[in-house]
Amino acid sequence: GNSVTQMEGPVTLSEEAFLTINCTYTATGYPSLFWYVQYPGEGLQLLLKATKADDKGSNKGFEATYRKETTSFHLEKGSVQVSDSAVYFCALRSGNTGKLIFGQGTTLQVKP
Amino acid sequence: EAGVAQSPRYKIIEKRQSVAFWCNPISGHATLYWYQQILGQGPKLLIQFQNNGVVDDSQLPKDRFSAERLKGVDSTLKIQPAKLEDSAVYLCASSRATSAGGRDEQFFGPGTRLTVL
Numbered sequence: 502g503n504s505v506t507q508m509e510g511p512v513t514l515s516e517e518a519f520l521t522i523n524c525t526y527t528a529t530g531y532p533s534l535f536w537y538v539q540y541p542g543e544g545l546q547l548l549l550k551a552t553k554a555d556d557k558g559s560n561k562g563f564e565a566t567y568r569k570e571t572t573s574f575h576l577e578k579g580s581v582q583v584s585d586s587a588v589y590f591c592a593l594r595s596g597n598t599g600k601l602i603f604g605q606g607t608t609l610q611v612k613p
Numbered sequence: 614e615a616g617v618a619q620s621p622r623y624k625i626i627e628k629r630q631s632v633a634f635w636c637n638p639i640s641g642h643a644t645l646y647w648y649q650q651i652l653g654q655g656p657k658l659l660i661q662f663q664n665n666g667v668v669d670d671s672q673l674p675k676d677r678f679s680a681e682r683l684k685g686v687d688s689t690l691k692i693q694p695a696k697l698e699d700s701a702v703y704l705c706a707s708s709r710a711t712s713a714g715g716r717d718e719q720f721f722g723p724g725t726r727l728t729v730l
Contacts (some may be wrong), residue, residue: 603655
């Protein structure tokens, strides 16, 4: 079945450090891929998405490229801020419904 | 535009008791989802509604969980009787999608945190 695997957290970085959060997936067909973010006390928010191979999603300085050959969708940011501290979820959508399948989430803590 | 509303935000019950959660989606959104998020895991879809019809409830434990969306707007999710393993955050999401395979963005509510003692 379809599944998403993320790197284990928590990830602790200093402000302005480079961020990578790994995400790999297993899916039949051609899924759409997403990164969601959950700030403390808030609901999940869509951060970025990519709907086909080699697409790059980007938002708020974050980027992720849909790599079909490696079944990956790694999240990157060149310089993190304290305000980026949150839980990040990789997800896929496949098939003929809107159902999202999420990874387990990665907690990011950025220290000043 | 108001977001997805959920209530209550927190609920503590004893095992074998009943509990109900309420969700009000964004106005005009045809599709509504209930997800269960256990601590340390990603959200898992419990049930998807298209207007007031069920699209997918394959992962809903139907012996104890039920959900309805009678008028195609608000929805309630009920657990009866609750078990310890039902402790989780219950997330409601909605999207504009007017067909089951819609590709519209899902907007999430803040969730209801359930603790079963």
